[in-house]
Amino acid sequence: MRPAVQYRYECHQYGGVEALGHTSRDHYNFVNRLKMKAIEGGDAQVVIDKLSQRAADEDDFFYGLNWIAWVYLICGAFVGINNHWKNVMFGCCFLSDETIDTFVWLFEVFKKCMGGVCPVLLFTDQDQAMSNALSQVFPNTRARLCQWHLYQNAVSHFGTLKSDDTFSDAFKKCLRGCYDSVEFEASWDYMMEKYGLEGDKWLACLYQLKDKWSTTLSKDFFSAGILSSQRSESTNNAIGFQASKITSLYDFFCMFQNTISRWRQTETNDEFVDSKSVPKSYFPMTGMLRHASQIYTATMLRDFEQEFGYSLGTICELLTMDDTILVYKVWPQKHPQRTHQVTFDCVNTFVSCSCRNYEEVGMLCYHCLRVLHMHSVSEIPSSYILRRWTKIAKTEVWDRLKQQRVNMSSLKKDCIPWRFQMSRVYNNLIIRSHDNEEARKIMEKGYMCDLAHVLTVFANINLGDSESGVGESTASNSSTITVFDPPWDKTKGRSVRPKSGI
Numbered sequence: 383m384r385p386a387v388q389y390r391y392e393c394h395q396y397g398g399v400e401a402l403g404h405t406s407r408d409h410y411n412f413v414n415r416l417k418m419k420a421i422e423g424g425d426a427q428v429v430i431d432k433l434s435q436r437a438a439d440e441d442d443f444f445y446g447l448n449w450i451a452w453v454y455l456i457c458g459a460f461v462g463i464n465n466h467w468k469n470v471m472f473g474c475c476f477l478s479d480e481t482i483d484t485f486v487w488l489f490e491v492f493k494k495c496m497g498g499v500c501p502v503l504l505f506t507d508q509d510q511a512m513s514n515a516l517s518q519v520f521p522n523t524r525a526r527l528c529q530w531h532l533y534q535n536a537v538s539h540f541g542t543l544k545s546d547d548t549f550s551d552a553f554k555k556c557l558r559g560c561y562d563s564v565e566f567e568a569s570w571d572y573m574m575e576k577y578g579l580e581g582d583k584w585l586a587c588l589y590q591l592k593d594k595w596s597t598t599l600s601k602d603f604f605s606a607g608i609l610s611s612q613r614s615e616s617t618n619n620a621i622g623f624q625a626s627k628i629t630s631l632y633d634f635f636c637m638f639q640n641t642i643s644r645w646r647q648t649e650t651n652d653e654f655v656d657s658k659s660v661p662k663s664y665f666p667m668t669g670m671l672r673h674a675s676q677i678y679t680a681t682m683l684r685d686f687e688q689e690f691g692y693s694l695g696t697i698c699e700l701l702t703m704d705d706t707i708l709v710y711k712v713w714p715q716k717h718p719q720r721t722h723q724v725t726f727d728c729v730n731t732f733v734s735c736s737c738r739n740y741e742e743v744g745m746l747c748y749h750c751l752r753v754l755h756m757h758s759v760s761e762i763p764s765s766y767i768l769r770r771w772t773k774i775a776k777t778e779v780w781d782r783l784k785q786q787r788v789n790m791s792s793l794k795k796d797c798i799p800w801r802f803q804m805s806r807v808y809n810n811l812i813i814r815s816h817d818n819e820e821a822r823k824i825m826e827k828g829y830m831c832d833l834a835h836v837l838t839v840f841a842n843i844n845l846g847d848s849e850s851g852v853g854e855s856t857a858s859n860s861s862t863i864t865v866f867d868p869p870w871d872k873t874k875g876r877s878v879r880p881k882s883g884i
């Protein structure tokens with residue numbers, strides 16, 4: 383709640399301003415003091431302290447830092463989807479610019495935090511620097527362009543796209559509405575000719591990249607059926623909607639953490655519901671549908687049910703038969719021109735379709751389901767069940783995390799609050815002292831005195847007697863990174879940020 387809303391709520395609860403006993407100005411001041419206390423020692427420093435505290439607390443938490451100074455930051459998120467087709471946050475970054483070097487650094491850090499594993503597929507904006515960095519760091523990762531961004535870029539190039547529905551439909555058809563490459567080429571040529579766009583450089587460039595964005599032309603590899611990085615966009619909105627120019631880095635960090643907590647709670651809830659509930663369907667729960675209800679999560683079951691429903695409205699015709707291999711022609715009753723060819727091996731229950739839905743999405747298409755159903759196959763063949771869509775997709779991950787928490791040393795945990803408290807108070811002292819020579823000298827003298835005493839303690843208990851020994855252990859465990867906030871930019875129109883008491 384914003385302070386004004388908080389104050390109104392308090393007034394309401396207490397039965398009026400008089401009963402509450404303090405003014406709205408008092409309330410604002412109090413909230414500001416709380417905020418200042420939260421970022422005592424520097425906005426950025428608090429965030430870094432929190433990051434290193436979490437890294438010390440949680441084995442599976444990772445962060446990387448490589449900045450020196452900034453004024454405006456660009457926020458980016460790595461978002462994926464889980465077995466319930468909901469957002470999963472893999473990571474979030476703040477970048478000072480969008481150059482190749484910065485992206486290379488970012489992707490290297492991402493790779494490191496994923497244990498060196500590269501993503502199979504990434505959807506990105508149409509950004510040349512990012513594209514170059516991707517090919518350097520993830521040479522084997524398929525990069526796809528986000529259709530949502532493409533459409534927005536197209537609208538900014540051709541204003542008519544928004545007002546002219548026929549042009550918009552023609553463009554969307556090229557993006558994701560074509561049956562095959564022949565139809566794609568014909569649709570593209572038709573659009574270029576009808577709207578007189580033959581000489582347009584932007585479209586010519588886009589055509590060169592067609593394999594990266596047309597869903598028709600990229601069915602040969604797994605993309606989980608994600609058409610665009612729209613999910614990333616919605617993530618940015620979900621996290622950033624409360625942030626404004628006066629939001630401190632620490633406030634943002636808290637908002638971000640809250641969003642992630644919500645997502646994780648949803649995931650835990652989804653896992654629980656799927657493990658306990660019995661799914662329902664309009665169709666009789668028998669055969670493959672029943673099997674699907676046992677293995678798939680509720681979200682994926684809905685997709686399967688849809689394909690299953692489509693399969694009922696198809697026509698199937700045997701084309702060839704070679705020993706145990708049968709080839710069928712399958713098409714929807716209403717669209718005889720949308721024919722696909724299904725090959726079925728009735729001994730090994732091998733099935734494949736020219737629509738390549740399984741390869742792209744990881745779930746059998748209605749053409750295959752129709753043929754399997756016709757051959758009285760009552761269970762989805764195990765080779766066509768992609769683990770990532772099942773109820774047990776994350777079982778191993780949950781078990782591993784549980785074990786890690788059990789294994790964590792309690793001693794390590796006990797030291798952490800003290801360490802962070804000391805880092806903060808010392809940091810505050812440094813900030814207070816650095817402008818004054820006398821204060822600086824007191825600090826330096828105090829440090830030498832403390833160091834000598836601490837070393838004596840260690841020497842006495844035979845745990846080490848060298849200064850470097852103590853220094854190393856400190857460096858590897860605690861937040862030794864010190865970052866100062868930048869001077870506030872006083873450009874015109876910039877909102878006033880609450881001033882720190884320091």
Ligand SMILES: [Zn+2]
Binds near residue numbers: 735747749
């Ligand atoms: Zn198919």
